[in-house]
Amino acid sequence: MKLNPSPAWLTERDGFLCPSCGRRHFGGLRDCAIGENALSSLPVLLKKYGSVKPFVLCDRNTFAAAGEKAVSVLASAGIPYVLHVVERERPAPDERIVGEAVMYCPADCDAVIAVGSGVLNDTGKILAAARKIPDLVVGTAPSMDGYASGTSSMERGGLKVSLPSKCPDAVIAEPEILASAPVHMIRSGIGDMLAKYVSLAEWKIAALLVGDFYCETVADLVREALEICVEAGPAAVNGDGDAAAKVTEGLVVSGLAMNYAGISRPASGMEHYISHILDMRALAFGTPSDLHGIQCGIATLEVVRAYEKLAKIAPDREKALRHARKFDPEQWKADLREKLGPGAEAMIRGEEKEGKYDPGKHAARLEKILSGWDGILSVIAELPPSGELEAFMKRIGHPVSFAEIGVSEEDARDAFRLAPDIRDKYVLGRLLWDLGLTEEFC
Numbered sequence: 001m002k003l004n005p006s007p008a009w010l011t012e013r014d015g016f017l018c019p020s021c022g023r024r025h026f027g028g029l030r031d032c033a034i035g036e037n038a039l040s041s042l043p044v045l046l047k048k049y050g051s052v053k054p055f056v057l058c059d060r061n062t063f064a065a066a067g068e069k070a071v072s073v074l075a076s077a078g079i080p081y082v083l084h085v086v087e088r089e090r091p092a093p094d095e096r097i098v099g100e101a102v103m104y105c106p107a108d109c110d111a112v113i114a115v116g117s118g119v120l121n122d123t124g125k126i127l128a129a130a131r132k133i134p135d136l137v138v139g140t141a142p143s144m145d146g147y148a149s150g151t152s153s154m155e156r157g158g159l160k161v162s163l164p165s166k167c168p169d170a171v172i173a174e175p176e177i178l179a180s181a182p183v184h185m186i187r188s189g190i191g192d193m194l195a196k197y198v199s200l201a202e203w204k205i206a207a208l209l210v211g212d213f214y215c216e217t218v219a220d221l222v223r224e225a226l227e228i229c230v231e232a233g234p235a236a237v238n239g240d241g242d243a244a245a246k247v248t249e250g251l252v253v254s255g256l257a258m259n260y261a262g263i264s265r266p267a268s269g270m271e272h273y274i275s276h277i278l279d280m281r282a283l284a285f286g287t288p289s290d291l292h293g294i295q296c297g298i299a300t301l302e303v304v305r306a307y308e309k310l311a312k313i314a315p316d317r318e319k320a321l322r323h324a325r326k327f328d329p330e331q332w333k334a335d336l337r338e339k340l341g342p343g344a345e346a347m348i349r350g351e352e353k354e355g356k357y358d359p360g361k362h363a364a365r366l367e368k369i370l371s372g373w374d375g376i377l378s379v380i381a382e383l384p385p386s387g388e389l390e391a392f393m394k395r396i397g398h399p400v401s402f403a404e405i406g407v408s409e410e411d412a413r414d415a416f417r418l419a420p421d422i423r424d425k426y427v428l429g430r431l432l433w434d435l436g437l438t439e440e441f442c
């Protein structure tokens with residue numbers, strides 16, 4: 001069994017002093033066991049964390065996939081545990097499951113073992129953070145990059161939020177279990193990784209234009225993880241265990257990279273915001289949506305195409321200034337409320353603080369864009385050609401259009417248009433707005 005994917009410092013608790021940016025980067029993950037019989041390391045890890053009575057959280061599907069095996073390992077090692085299986089089909093990441101976890105986890109349980117990828121992992125992290133106890137996650141599918149991230153993607157009060165929780169202490173996963181996950185989930189994990197083409201490019205553009213913190217070492221780490229996932233992707237969707245494990249390692253690294261950077265920049269950009277808008281609309285109006293990574297994968301292709309188009313356009317100062325002058329805040333608010341329902345309010349409040357649409361700020365950014373245009377073009381040139389990306393996605397059976405997942409053309413267009421309002425992060429949509437090109441590109 002392999003303990004810790006390379007590089008070895010991924011599980012370095014004291015962080016590492018970065019050669020590129022000079023900061024000390026902290027990951028938070030103490031152990032990562034992805035390999036055959038990895039579940040048998042549970043007793044050793046629990047002992048290491050001082051746990052004598054873990055709380056095991058599963059749903060019915062993840063219990064069958066890996067939970068049953070996990071508790072049998074605990075039982076054979078004579079470790080008393082409390083098991084809670086969420087009985088409903090596809091539990092939502094909301095108050096109900098968090099409440100359930102809190103109510104079923106006895107006060108004397110001293111560690112959480114969450115079995116599952118998205119919802120169970122996110123809930124386990126919240127419970128462990130609240131109780132201040134170690135959190136172990138048993139992965140059941142390489143479906144998203146949140147395994148090692150320090151936040152939980154939740155629905156609170158009917159709104160999508162990313163809550164600070166904690167990076168798990170350990171991620172444990174077995175190739176065979178990962179490979180037997182539904183293939184749509186494996187594609188989703190790869191889609192979530194393809195998003196990194198865009199997020200890495202936009203991170204660099206934001207560093208150039210608005211001075212966001214940027215670190216080449218962290219970016220390199222994500223690039224490497226992305227390459228691994230692309231290489232292993234085709235075999236992973238064909239049920240190859242080693243390949244599914246590779247994809248999972250890449251996803252773990254990607255989540256860690258966000259911890260290292262202290263921001264989500266290395267792993268999420270415009271494509272994630274498009275996916276976010278689709279989720280918000282699905283919550284508010286019941287419109288179609290799909291797995292996080294699938295939405296991100298399709299959005300990545302759309303965004304790469306848009307960057308290709310942008311690279312062929314000469315920026316026009318007058319046009320951009322004219323466009324910004326036409327901005328009507330009241331109409332903007334009404335549009336957000338109509339398209340997003342109650343979720344719009346947080347975005348409107350955000351803008352009050354951020355002033356993204358302030359004409360003075362726009363004019364200053366525009367000058368930076370115009371003087372830095374060559375730099376932006378060279379970042380865009382690093383993106384993979386959209387044709388290659390599309391061919392790869394087709395090869396692994398990943399949807400390549402929103403229509404394929406039931407999202408109407410109008411909804412897709414709205415998602416693209418509203419994505420930059422999610423929060424104050426400089427992404428493609430902001431660049432297009434600054435250049436007066438939003439309508440043309442939607």
Ligand SMILES: [Zn+2]
Nearest residue numbers: 018021215217
């Ligand atoms: Zn650094």
Ligand SMILES: [Zn+2]
Nearest residue numbers: 145192272296
């Ligand atoms: Zn993601």
